[in-house]
Amino acid sequence: MLGVCYYPEHWSESWWEEDAARMRSLGITHVRIGEFAWSRIEPEPGRFEWGWLDRAMDVLAGAGLKIVLGTPTATPPKWLIDRHPDILPVDEKDQVRGFGSRRHYSFSAPAWIQESRRIVEAVARRYGEHPGLAGWQTDNEYGCHDTILSWGQHDLAAFKQWLRRRYQTPQALNEAWGNVFWSMELRSFDEAFLPNLSVTETNPAARLDFWRFSSEQVAAYNRMQVEILRAHSPGRFITHNFMGLFHDFDHWDVGDDLDFATWDSYPIGFTERFPFSEEEKIRYARTAHPDMAAFHHDLYRGVGRGRWWVMEQQPGPVNWAPWNPIPRKGQIRLFTWEALAHGAEVVSYFRWRQAPFAQEQNHAGLNLPDRTLSPGGEEAAQVGRELKALGSLPDGGQAPVALVFDYEASWITRIQPQGQDFDYAEMTYRWYEAVRRLGLDVDIVRPGASLKGYRLVLAPTLPYVSDAAHAAFRDAEGFILFGPRTGSRTRTFAIPDNLAPGPLADLIPIKVIQVSSLRPGLQEPLTGTVQGTATRWREDVEAGARVQVHARFEDGCPALMSADSKAYLAGWLEGQGLRDLMAWCLDRSGLEGMQLPEDIRLRRRGALTFAFNYGNSTWDVAASLGKVVIGSRELKPGDVTILAT
Amino acid sequence: MLGVCYYPEHWSESWWEEDAARMRSLGITHVRIGEFAWSRIEPEPGRFEWGWLDRAMDVLAGAGLKIVLGTPTATPPKWLIDRHPDILPVDEKDQVRGFGSRRHYSFSAPAWIQESRRIVEAVARRYGEHPGLAGWQTDNEYGCHDTILSWGQHDLAAFKQWLRRRYQTPQALNEAWGNVFWSMELRSFDEAFLPNLSVTETNPAARLDFWRFSSEQVAAYNRMQVEILRAHSPGRFITHNFMGLFHDFDHWDVGDDLDFATWDSYPIGFTERFPFSEEEKIRYARTAHPDMAAFHHDLYRGVGRGRWWVMEQQPGPVNWAPWNPIPRKGQIRLFTWEALAHGAEVVSYFRWRQAPFAQEQNHAGLNLPDRTLSPGGEEAAQVGRELKALGSLPDGGQAPVALVFDYEASWITRIQPQGQDFDYAEMTYRWYEAVRRLGLDVDIVRPGASLKGYRLVLAPTLPYVSDAAHAAFRDAEGFILFGPRTGSRTRTFAIPDNLAPGPLADLIPIKVIQVSSLRPGLQEPLTGTVQGTATRWREDVEAGARVQVHARFEDGCPALMSADSKAYLAGWLEGQGLRDLMAWCLDRSGLEGMQLPEDIRLRRRGALTFAFNYGNSTWDVAASLGKVVIGSRELKPGDVTILAT
Amino acid sequence: MLGVCYYPEHWSESWWEEDAARMRSLGITHVRIGEFAWSRIEPEPGRFEWGWLDRAMDVLAGAGLKIVLGTPTATPPKWLIDRHPDILPVDEKDQVRGFGSRRHYSFSAPAWIQESRRIVEAVARRYGEHPGLAGWQTDNEYGCHDTILSWGQHDLAAFKQWLRRRYQTPQALNEAWGNVFWSMELRSFDEAFLPNLSVTETNPAARLDFWRFSSEQVAAYNRMQVEILRAHSPGRFITHNFMGLFHDFDHWDVGDDLDFATWDSYPIGFTERFPFSEEEKIRYARTAHPDMAAFHHDLYRGVGRGRWWVMEQQPGPVNWAPWNPIPRKGQIRLFTWEALAHGAEVVSYFRWRQAPFAQEQNHAGLNLPDRTLSPGGEEAAQVGRELKALGSLPDGGQAPVALVFDYEASWITRIQPQGQDFDYAEMTYRWYEAVRRLGLDVDIVRPGASLKGYRLVLAPTLPYVSDAAHAAFRDAEGFILFGPRTGSRTRTFAIPDNLAPGPLADLIPIKVIQVSSLRPGLQEPLTGTVQGTATRWREDVEAGARVQVHARFEDGCPALMSADSKAYLAGWLEGQGLRDLMAWCLDRSGLEGMQLPEDIRLRRRGALTFAFNYGNSTWDVAASLGKVVIGSRELKPGDVTILAT
């Protein structure tokens, strides 16, 4: 199904009817509204203006559209900030981040919690049972613009309470963090401080705990909204629109409180921002990198426990990346179909009409500011027609491959990269890419989740292996490949007593003696079953007797090793070496892959197989993939072929 | 005529007589003094020490030098700042910018306005009718060191008043800025805030208005000084020394209040700072890029409504660029003649003698610290002799080509670059360079100024086309080429209802549907009458029926199009493509050009033609350019040939 | 002798005995403890816990180890900072630098001086005459993490006093600094201010004086500790562990108050941080650049007036560089022998055991966190055995070459680089490298120290030549080469009246007319006795009649010149040109050199000659170098050969 984001408050009321009718004619079934409209809903403290929104809801519902209503907490109005300036977040340099855009609040400010309750309750009471209301979106893109970590007095106060709950005594905290080092010991929780603005780096254990605390504040804030909405809006779903490329809070935790997940898919802007090579950035500037959208689809399907939408789909060029090219013709349609192929229930475009004013005036919509359909709008209309022709889509099932994705792993490696280019986002993305190039569907899973049913499990790195994660690995049925640094840290950011891989040593008896971070140009070739070159990182490993070594570094140290169905890679691999490694893993797992061209991707949904061409040459779709339902067996650049078996 | 900047307060009084005599012997007629001498004029609050300056003026005037006296407001002394610390400017990060160098004031601080009036009036009363006084320079280099935008409480207070005057009601302001977006609406002008320190970008309409406000504060401050000087110094001229490469306030506005414009010409330092390619920076490191000085000469001739000086001419190596090479032999003479060729009335060197102390001790002068002539001083002396031989120079007339230069265009594209390398300074410079390489003289004109008499008008980009600018384009007699983004924004930074080019659609009926910013390496070839490759920017244009398309992008979209004598270029062109486009424009305008070598430039002044060689090979000056008056028909590297027809 | 840094407070007391015994078995004789243990020594204000440290000292002494005890002032505990937050240093942007790591104090905070006296006295009284105590280390790595310059109110107050003492009257200060420039004149010392946060650059004379003041504060603080320790600990040595690559305070001054110098040798991390070319950084990533350790050995031998240790020797990969590779096998042994070859009395490894917690958990030790010997520990053990076999080492004597190294030269060229890449650290390092490649031993000496006995003296640059330095140059017996900018500034950061080289003009009668800083790619070839290409810098020099010119720039200006035994180089030379210049200097000094391969270095200590191989190919050690005592005549990559004559 298709949806769209709409801002009735931006347009003349006289346009609403026509807008709603045209949405329906494009095949759109869902419309999201309201998430930035606080200053129109409550223009003065305590004075609510419901009329315009009542009318907008009625017009949209009247046209047959299902409404998703956003709570307007991402944009507290000026009068509220002037009354409670202590709501404002504070950056790591101790600079207050002021009014003038959005997300100007700290999750720990008491006045903010109170004001949020008030506005969410007001909106929930007013519209909770509106017949056109399908469900709710809480807030908007938690964490956008680096707004998870705030460094003000309210944040410190809440962190002190959190530490007290977690550690009970200052002695326990000192012990856990190793505060004896550099005389950092605290005599009471009142002496605790935020890990910023120090002379040199602060204790990594403190930083990890502050990150955990900050992430939990987000989850608690969201849960507060969810509870109010559930109370006043029975039978409606509640979701949140997550962002891409964003690891600053634990999405798994927030997802637990939602009915399903949604995310905001801007693959072309994300490609510009991701640490791709210059050559890749140019090559994919107008199409996005072929795994950019898919990676997130698979991630948020996991976060939503199988259910998810795209809440905001890029409809054309945007405004916020360093460069914002016009997408290649066909790309908006391709993105839409790709989301559906990965299991999206709704793909909702952002936005109905390009706003001619304010910050996002260069962000395309399905319509131009002059009320005519944009090029992206034309492509959405085509998908609308195709969807109608195709009928309802089958359910997808479990994928053969699981990739373990962990927000704490991102925090740990950012707190302590050890080598400047050890980037968790890149690492997980490249492993995903390598296995997707072999034609396989992937589920992205939470550490500790059951791994039953997966033939292959990939853990690119998981520095802290919790008891739950350890148990899931132990009980897995398939082949597991662990990447470097896995098991290298305890829950309190220390090196395990038995050295890395810590608790995993009972699954694969090895010991990491030393680690080496490698500057660009410094390379460590490895030879054996898998050939390649480690860059960025390698480890010196001592392997126990029952460990089989499949590849070694030039100095003889084990590079790839396994014990039974558990393997460990002691370095950073990229490119062909990484793809060969994945092929070896498939072999070990008994999975069949196929060598896809660099820019072709496949995805199955029930009996349907979808093929996507991100490249510049036509691909002949193999007969074995099924009978063409939409598109052509000659898969042209920018095109989609849907096959049924 | 030649001038020099002199600081009697820096030297033993016993040297003054000799200095003045030696100035005269070099052919110097004008001397600028006093602009940083506040602490010597008023060493304690209210206690004025006029004696030394009386004597200095008398010595200089006695030697026959005409004096330009600077008001000393660029350097308020420590006692003044200690009394009124709120005078200090505040940077965009909310850091107060302190005492210790210069320009440490906010244009909006009430105490500063009052103190400025007081000191200007004191100096004007003392010397306004001094017989040696030729005229005044207000302050020094407004805006140097990023001092136009200040972000303190006085700035906010003045901005609120400005907004009140401009918009009358908060509703009108909310409407104009589109504040409904992200709930940014204000209930009163008291709720207004400065557009900095927000979580993410602020409203571009607010930022543009803050820039306009800040620019108007400069003009008002300068006007205040001008009014005092006019009152006390009848018959003397008033000017200001503008900087090169500086767009932060509207020079056209400030120029309106002056008798003529002057600027400070440091072409070699500017070449180091300008976004040239590395190869260009190396190639021109010791000569400056061949259009660097000339562009500014033509700009400030415009700002001065035909009358202008160089107030500070680079006399040798300077101290403030990342690297400061010794100019190539002959270059100081070349710069001097080039300024004269473009119409300068006086070229005044900075400074008479290199100061051995304080911040600028590595800045060359006409003399070394040991009182001997420097290499640059020798070249100045040669110009002095040549000028004497040549006699008075003829007046210049209107050039055949006008280039429309707009400070708001610079602000708009910096507020909203959309592509990271869309740089207004570069764009206008490259268009200027391309047409100058064809041997043509150029006037740089203000948008809205009459374009009568010009055969060719270039508007590299003009996002906001005012009614006056629209009328001037409509009434122009020559051929006009508009660059991309022209007409793409309204006065309040919104997309026009009819889309870009907005009001110009009646002159050339096209509509810009989408814009694409292109990262380095992403290119859009165009073919047709003009061949080339768009980089950085392209647009998707729908062209009306009566529009002729001269070149198209590969996807068929129009790249270069015209209707009657108005043409539009839908992308960023550089290099050979841009030069070919200019040649095509000449052709359309009926102008004759000549293909000059890369490093040769010509400029006419009445019956004289000047040729300059910035390159490394000799150029044979064509007989058609006239009879050699100074120099040789073989124009050697670094040399000047002057011809008469 | 060998030593190790040990933190008994980090480990279970039950491990201490075994640790001490194992130290002894590795050949370790010295152990440093205590320098970060304030929070354990004084866990609450005024409550001292001596028990654990008494026991630790007794265990170590009981095992026969000589103890170096650190004063714990590098890590004031949280309770102290909470009581006196004004102790915290302030950065140049006016941000207080908080608790959470180390070195969080200003050298000028009165409360800090008082608290430091108190704790140093307490520790000195307790252990000053402990039988196991060999000596003291004051504080830890003064200046680490940019902690010399602090910009707070206490710093300003102390600076005002310093200025008053130095200049007596504000008039004298104004005159000395040239404050008439830009009206910076002060009416009283109360008006003085710190040279930060101004609109543009502040007066370089003020910045130099603030740097001198800050350096003197360090020396005074250290002297305060030394005096307390001397009073309570008769017969024990006092030292401080300086850092590598660190020029922010004058180490010569601090060294004057110590019995000998020590430094912390992390050659691989320093190689990553030093401005080497990318190619060099890759090539030497795992070995360090061949002169990195040696340069510092020779420097700190000078600072210690002939006596010095390595207090912290890198034992494996570290944690603090952008990348931290595992050292090449053999490198830890090589580093140890190299320090001994240059005269170290003790080489002390940092640290005994890798800490599994807190900031340095990725810093290797001689032991792994699991209490087994690390790879670096194995190499240390080998040195222990070899040392035992070799017996005591002979004393070294004066080297034939002196290199003049000046901290003020570093400050002056950083305050006023004039060309962005004029880097004093690089310049001195490259001159050192060039002469070391010719096989010569070098002493690094203080300007003004006697130069008697040196055949060759190198002064890469010495902008300010004091009377003492001038006298030492005048009285030198060998050949002297001065580099560019030497003598270019007075004591108060002004250009000398007679221009550069100022006072040296009586030794070599030349005058520097203009200086040229050259951006990368801009080159000035020089030809003559020495060929080469000046990059970064060149000067226009006028040479007096009795000056002999040995090489000239293309425009004929002198590039290399001499008068009698004093030579001057008027540009920046690197690479082969610089090596050729050094060979020419050897020739002039009557010294014999040998052309060593790029990665081989030699060093003599009495009758022993040590050869080190940093490269990838074997070097055949010439028979003339002596008889092999340790190692082989085939010097393998990473190996050491010791020869006796």
Ligand SMILES: [Zn+2]
């Ligand atoms: Zn409040």
Ligand SMILES: [Zn+2]
């Ligand atoms: Zn005031």
Ligand SMILES: [Zn+2]
């Ligand atoms: Zn205190």
